[in-house]
Amino acid sequence: MKKILVILLLAVVGFYIAGTFFDIGFGNSHFVKNDAIKPVKDTYLQQTVQELKVSNTVTSIVVNFRGFDTLGEVTVLFLSVTALGSILYKKRHHVGERSVLFSASSIVTSGSKLLFPAIVLLGTYVFIHGHLSPGGGFQGGVIIATGFLLMLLAYENYSVSHTSLAIVESLAGVTFAGVGLLGYMNGGTFLQNFLPAGTLNDLFSGGVIPIIYIAVGFKVAAELTGVIYTVLNEKGENHG
Amino acid sequence: MAFILIAVLLLLMIAAAIYAVVQKDLLYAVIATGIISLVLSILFYLLQAPDVALTEAAIGVALTTIIFVITIRNTERMEDEPQNDNNIKSEVK
Amino acid sequence: MDNMFYQYLDYAIYSSAVLVILIGLYGALVKRSLLKIVIGLSIMEAGVNLLFVAVGYLKNGTAPIFSAKGIEMAENGIKMVDPVPQALVLTAIVIGFGVTAVALSLVIRLWRHHHTLYIDEIKNLKW
Numbered sequence: 001m002k003k004i005l006v007i008l009l010l011a012v013v014g015f016y017i018a019g020t021f022f023d024i025g026f027g028n029s030h031f032v033k034n035d036a037i038k039p040v041k042d043t044y045l046q047q048t049v050q051e052l053k054v055s056n057t058v059t060s061i062v063v064n065f066r067g068f069d070t071l072g073e074v075t076v077l078f079l080s081v082t083a084l085g086s087i088l089y090k091k092r093h094h095v096g097e098r099s100v101l102f103s104a105s106s107i108v109t110s111g112s113k114l115l116f117p118a119i120v121l122l123g124t125y126v127f128i129h130g131h132l133s134p135g136g137g138f139q140g141g142v143i144i145a146t147g148f149l150l151m152l153l154a155y156e157n158y159s160v161s162h163t164s165l166a167i168v169e170s171l172a173g174v175t176f177a178g179v180g181l182l183g184y185m186n187g188g189t190f191l192q193n194f195l196p197a198g199t200l201n202d203l204f205s206g207g208v209i210p211i212i213y214i215a216v217g218f219k220v221a222a223e224l225t226g227v228i229y230t231v232l233n234e235k236g237e238n239h240g
Numbered sequence: 241m242a243f244i245l246i247a248v249l250l251l252l253m254i255a256a257a258i259y260a261v262v263q264k265d266l267l268y269a270v271i272a273t274g275i276i277s278l279v280l281s282i283l284f285y286l287l288q289a290p291d292v293a294l295t296e297a298a299i300g301v302a303l304t305t306i307i308f309v310i311t312i313r314n315t316e317r318m319e320d321e322p323q324n325d326n327n328i329k330s331e332v333k
Numbered sequence: 334m335d336n337m338f339y340q341y342l343d344y345a346i347y348s349s350a351v352l353v354i355l356i357g358l359y360g361a362l363v364k365r366s367l368l369k370i371v372i373g374l375s376i377m378e379a380g381v382n383l384l385f386v387a388v389g390y391l392k393n394g395t396a397p398i399f400s401a402k403g404i405e406m407a408e409n410g411i412k413m414v415d416p417v418p419q420a421l422v423l424t425a426i427v428i429g430f431g432v433t434a435v436a437l438s439l440v441i442r443l444w445r446h447h448h449t450l451y452i453d454e455i456k457n458l459k460w
Contacts, residue, residue, distance in 0.1 A: 026343035027392035057397040061420040080431035134290035142298035261360035
């Protein structure tokens with residue numbers, strides 16, 4: 001009886017949500033009927049090439065035009081990692097007891113030893129060239145964390161020291177906030193671009209955008225590696 | 241040609257979502273969630289959004305699945321109803 | 334051949350995204366095991382992200398990147414896809430992962446205390 005009521009409620013909700021989106025239409029180029037109003041994306045697409053000289057529009061929106069939201073997102077990620085670490089805290093902390101009981105077979109161990117530098121190199125490439133091709137700080141950081149996960153799953157005594165992860169993460173966060181505060185020089189605003197723009201499709205173009213994205217890449221990589229390491233150190237009672 | 245590809249991907253996504261909600265063995269449900277993220281990443285690429293496709297492929301497929309699997313290892317694997325209930329009904333014989 | 338079916342693409346992508354959201358919501362409302370509820374939450378977030386990116390699509394558009402080929406296409410009059418929903422969805426995916434991680438840590442903590450994940454049982458047991 002309860003399931004039938006839930007399905008009816010969901011059908012009503014879904015009908016009205018889908019109706020709204022069918023009215024908008026798929027692939028239309030005009031949402032507003034008045035042609036005098038210029039949409040926001042035209043301003044962003046034009047300013048990205050002419051004033052900032054950055055190729056990737058999504059990067060310039062995330063770091064420069066809506067940079068304060070990125071600061072909020074980095075804060076939320078930091079808070080969630082802290083909450084995870086404090087909820088799973090045990091009083092008698094067994095050092096060296098892991099969920100991985102034995103090393104994997106020799107194919108996996110030798111293969112992951114070869115793949116790990118390549119994955120870290122790929123992740124670093126992705127977050128350094130964030131303003132030239134698809135990619136950026138978040139993508140590169142997650143790729144590096146995946147490389148560390150591979151090593152942690154293959155070997156039973158591979159460990160990453162918590163202190164160095166914490167130092168890297170804190171320094172990267174301070175860099176982000178510090179670059180934002182440096183925008184107050186010459187009478188500007190928070191997170192303003194104060195370095196010269198350069199030429200299009202160059203590695204050193206776009207002012208402060210590469211610096212901020214490199215800091216975000218280091219921070220996300222250190223945080224997610226810490227999350228994986230915390231969760232893998234849980235010793236469960238049953239082997240399910 | 242593009243329409244057939246998009247239709248097959250959307251049907252696969254809906255089938256994986258229904259399977260993930262209905263299945264009682266939780267390990268299979270988690271793998272179905274990983275399949276949803278994978279299909280989503282391909283759809284983001286077909287909708288001309290490469291940054292979003294990279295992020296969803298790395299976070300949705302790799303990290304979410306590993307966190308779910310470690311949680312299943314530390315708790316129970318099957319979604320079962322409990323055999324004994326602590327109500328008064330079991331004391332009336 | 335492609336133009337004949339484009340009129341059905343409108344309804345296909347929007348309705349599948351809404352259907353995935355509803356399936357996730359059903360899983361979160363009806364199921365009794367805590368881990369199944371968290372799985373339903375994760376499926377719902379995937380549907381919402383697809384809906385957002387599908388709003389910003391332009392027919393025969395190209396990716397909003399100004400590489401050498403992109404500048405050439407922009408001069409030929411090919412429009413670029415809307416980049417603002419993509420920036421919003423980028424943030425949403427990362428925060429969705431953070432929410433899932435905290436929810437699962439709460440599940441592990443509840444298991445340590447009650448040794449069951451069935452929410453009817455957790456209501457009945459006393460401290």
